[in-house]
Amino acid sequence: MDGRLANTWKLTVNEKKFIETALASNLRIDGRNPLEYRKITIKEDGSSEVQLGQTHVMGLVTGQLVQPYQDRQNEGTLSIFTEFSPMADPSFEPGRPGESAVELGRIVDRGLRESRAVDTESLCVLAGKLVWAIRIDLHILDNGGNLVDAANIAALASLLTFRRPECTLGGEDGQEVTVHPPEVG
Template sequence: MEQRLANTWQMTVNERKFIEMALAADLRVDDRGPFDYRPCTITFGRVGGSSEVQLGETHVMSYVTSQLVQPYRDRPNEGTLSIFTEFSPMADPAFEAGRPGEFAIELGRIVDRGLRESGAVDMESLCVVVGKLVWSIRVDLHILDNGGNLIDAANIAALASLLTFRRPECTLGGDDNHELIIHDIEDREPLPLIIHHLPVAVTFAVFGEGNIMV
């Protein structure tokens, strides 16, 4: 996956041999050790639910939005979480503008699967009226620069934006107690998402005869 999402630059045979020899000596061309992560910087936006992640040379921006929708029939008391990715042609010559390509869809699926199957976000807390209304959380990932480790950077950006996102509080009122009231920020403090844990993606590769891991 990471190889297919890598940029279009191709190394020569001599460059490949040099890297393999360096790794065999526990050295890397950027002075990192075999198990050292790329330098990571997380910047949070002024508006809650937005973040930018710089992981090495890779730059990803994330933004979270929400809306009230009908729940799935088989999960009437759970909200929904969806991941969407946008690849800018300026981030990598291999990316094309317009409709999401195979790479963008696959990256979104991997990040989505990591968050969903790990149970990171409490989906039941997003239920407003069982079987009728739940919160749908959408995470938009914008790839601004692809310098490798794209899965890791996108995953961190999604987590950072989810942690700072706040949704409006809503209650049931009216004469019959069936009227949905969505409170403004001035009336009631917006609510954060309930996040149980932080599943962080870490990409690794095996070289040589399978005895060198980076």
């Protein structure tokens, strides 16, 4: 791993001693009390923008109709994608997602799945034929530490504001799917 994200997971002996001493003395580098949370700001409007301390993450949820997986004919899918911008932290490199971006995506994904934040069975439109594939894109705009919490909050806030379009089944055989625009639903 690289940069500040890696340093939060692999601390040197001196860093560990500093943290232990600071905790014992009820001190924090940013001036907060030991039990005081970072200031959090959440903006929502179909997407989310979360600022947690100096960390800034933008989340966007989209959905599209796809064929279900063979082993889960009546369940939709949930995918998490993270993008680390070099503007957010000099250690982030442009291009393909690095190890840190992939790991952050896995952590957010695991949290959402294990908490059952998304009912994947409710994403089924037509069993065995069409389900909703939900995609959460997390863009790291500024890495000021505590990236995991900020990304999780951005993902949840984005999901809360996402409204998938209404669908109706019709046709002679009842297998024709009509997706209605948001203003109709």
